[in-house]
Amino acid sequence: MLDSLSDGFMSIDKSWRFTYLNNTAERYLRQERENLLGRDIWQCYPDLVDSGYYRTYQQTAATGLPGRHTDFYAPLSTWFEARSFHHDDGITVLFRDVTREHEHAAQLEFEASHDFLTGLANRRKCMQTLSCAVAEAASSGFTNGVSLAVLYIDLDHLKEVNDAFGHAVGDELLRAFATRLLAILEPAFFAARVGGDEFVLLLRNTTESAAEAFAHSVLNVLALPFPVYGRSVSLSASVGIALLREESESAEALLSHADTAMYAAKSSGGLQVRTYDTALDRGMRDRVALRNDLREAFAANQFELHFQPQIALADASLIGAEALLRWRHPDRGLLTPYAFLDLLLDSPYEGALVEWLVNQVCLHIVAWRQRGVLVPRISLNLSARQLLGLGLTNRILEIARAHDISPTMLDVEVTEDSLVSDIEKASSVLAALKQAGISTSLDDFGAGYSSLSYLVRLPIDTLKIDKSFVRALVDSEKATAVLRGIVGLARSLGMKTIAEGVESERQVEELKDAGCDSIQGYLISRPLTSEAFAEFMLRM
Structure with missing residues (x-):
């Protein structure tokens, strides 16, 4: 009956030795039961020690209460869901391979948090990441002018490209730009596409001058024509920068300030970098009123x-x-x-x-x-x-x-x-x-x-x-x-x-x-x- 179960089934005595494994457990663990029976589970699988599985099994053995844990077990490249139960001679574990379910959930999570066209993070993921970064920066304080910087990038004249050559060319252009952007990002940096032609970069542990220098490197990346569907297409951009200057500043305010600076750069003719200051806010409010x-x-x-x-x-x-x-x-x-x-x-x-x-x-x-x-x-x-x-x-x-x-x-x-x-x-x-x-x-x-x-x-x-x-x-x-x-x-x-x-x-x-x-x-x-x-x- 136990061999017919679709779940892995194994019994372990009070000395942590295997006393029984069913057929499914053999297949999951990639071992014949004769090689495991009577042997210590922690010696057979040392990577389990100090893992979530280890703590769950120990707690079940000590308290008699059922336990449950799901984790990735690297030696077998598998996600397992394990449930542990106490009995007089030790514990029994039912476990199953949930890799496909986990990968499917991970794929759904990725799709929900990333842009389908460029593979960069989307606005939702951007705000989550920015909020965490602001909280970390605020808790660690600011020393030697080192701070957190947000770059808001708006591609100039992308609509004209779409109108002239079609949206397929425009989409390929966005993908090509994202690829170039990722090539110049440092490991601690973060990139997101938050709109049709708008991108946000998060630079950790940076200074104002370093952020401005990096913004100009983004413009240099755009200066080289993009070969798209047999055409050579050129782009430019407007970049706004906002730096986290006060511990009380929120992620939403930081992004809004970078957006305001970007619009100031765009209003000055594009192909420019502007860093946010309070005067820009007044000018932006004035332009919003004029637009209305x-x-x-x-x-x-x-x-x-x-x-x-x-x-x-x-x-x-x-x-x-x-x-x-x-x-x-x-x-x-x-x-x-x-x-x-x-x-x-x-x-x-x-x-x-x-x-x-x-x-x-x-x-x-x-x-x-x-x-x-x-x-x-x-x-x-x-x-x-x-x-x-x-x-x-x-x-x-x-x-x-x-x-x-x-x-x-x-x-x-x-x-x-x-x-x-x-x-x-x-x-x-x-x-x-x-x-x-x-x-x-x-x-x-x-x-x-x-x-x-x-x-x-x-x-x-x-x-x-x-x-x-x-x-x-x-x-x-x-x-x-x-x-x-x-x-x-x-x-x-x-x-x-x-x-x-x-x-x-x-x-x-x-x-x-x-x-x-x-x-x-x-x-x-x-x-x-x-x-x-x-x-x-x-x-x-």
């Missing part, structure tokens, strides 16, 4: 366009104007895009912004026409997602046609960094715009990637020279040389040039000598309201 105000901005018609004239250097004639977005906030006054554009582009209103911009430009052109004022061309700025959105050219043409506006009166300005996520699609969209009669300009040339290969491949009509070059013209011979090179390059490619940020007559003379076609800046005029711009045109 966006909900009413469109409905209340608080957005408006101002126009900055563009003048030809050859004859001082008006060649056009750049339409600049402004927000007339009811409490904060007139806000420039630097205060809110990143919030707007990351809001549900981004999709509607293009139609609003084109419609408003057309409405202003119609109003000026009714006053007998004709403007040659109005430029409007588009982001990467807006440029690469579906049906951009057709939608612009539809709006212009509805207002009886010629497409030749419109110009689309894009920046270099808005093109690099998908150069092929960007080239196709710009070509479609050009074919429809809408001119295109490359804004802030020289401030970003400045890759000559883009100029060769993109159907651009005008290069807008970044104001940093214009500002340096008076004092820097190198800046003048670079300017002449840009103008010559543009001319050889059949492009016009406009210099931005012109503020002095000396700059105008340098630009004329370099052969620049047109200028824009405070020397000519600050951005003007629609009415003021109409008056400006009447005076031309």
Whole structure:
């Protein structure tokens, strides 16, 4: 009967010698019973001594009470569940192999605490680990500036990658980044993926300078392109750092501070590292309030366009104007895009912004026409997602046609960094715009990637020279040389040039000598309201 049991069964006398084993016990212990009967269990299996099994059996023998213990027995690479019972001659043990159950439970626990895509810990596991680390750091105190640091990493422009190449490429990119991240982590560090493109690193026993240095090493890891499905994809990131400075600080507060610092880095243009301080909290609260105000901005018609004239250097004639977005906030006054554009582009209103911009430009052109004022061309700025959105050219043409506006009166300005996520699609969209009669300009040339290969491949009509070059013209011979090179390059490619940020007559003379076609800046005029711009045109 005992040999037919599916559980292992063994009897041990008061001297801890085997007196009986059934067939299942032989199989589990990988020994024939003849080799064990009459022998001391602790001598046969010395790894049991001081184990949980040892203490359970001893307690049953001493108290007469049943015992139960489950543990991993390394010599047999097996998880056993053992139940011990007292009898007059010693104890009896029923035990069974629970390895599969344990591994299944462990797998379920792993899946519940780890990200399925990257294999890193998930947000739940991150908070558990961070809470334990904060408690340990608080109990041990802080010496010589050594502390606990949390790095909050947000990958920049991952959505553009997903939109351009598909989510399979984006997922593979996340896996590749996680692999690189694990390769540079020290054993005591911890990594988690807590959101779609957000990662958290926990650095134990570190200093502020060491944490910042490690954050920059993360940016360096991202600097190398990722080969994904036959493509070479580049990424950047924004990193926020928070250090545990007080014993009373909680894990939730520490993570929140790192998140706040990350958003500050992202708001500064990305590819940056920021360390949390209390001033960031005030700024973050201010941005949250501003984000909430966006909900009413469109409905209340608080957005408006101002126009900055563009003048030809050859004859001082008006060649056009750049339409600049402004927000007339009811409490904060007139806000420039630097205060809110990143919030707007990351809001549900981004999709509607293009139609609003084109419609408003057309409405202003119609109003000026009714006053007998004709403007040659109005430029409007588009982001990467807006440029690469579906049906951009057709939608612009539809709006212009509805207002009886010629497409030749419109110009689309894009920046270099808005093109690099998908150069092929960007080239196709710009070509479609050009074919429809809408001119295109490359804004802030020289401030970003400045890759000559883009100029060769993109159907651009005008290069807008970044104001940093214009500002340096008076004092820097190198800046003048670079300017002449840009103008010559543009001319050889059949492009016009406009210099931005012109503020002095000396700059105008340098630009004329370099052969620049047109200028824009405070020397000519600050951005003007629609009415003021109409008056400006009447005076031309």
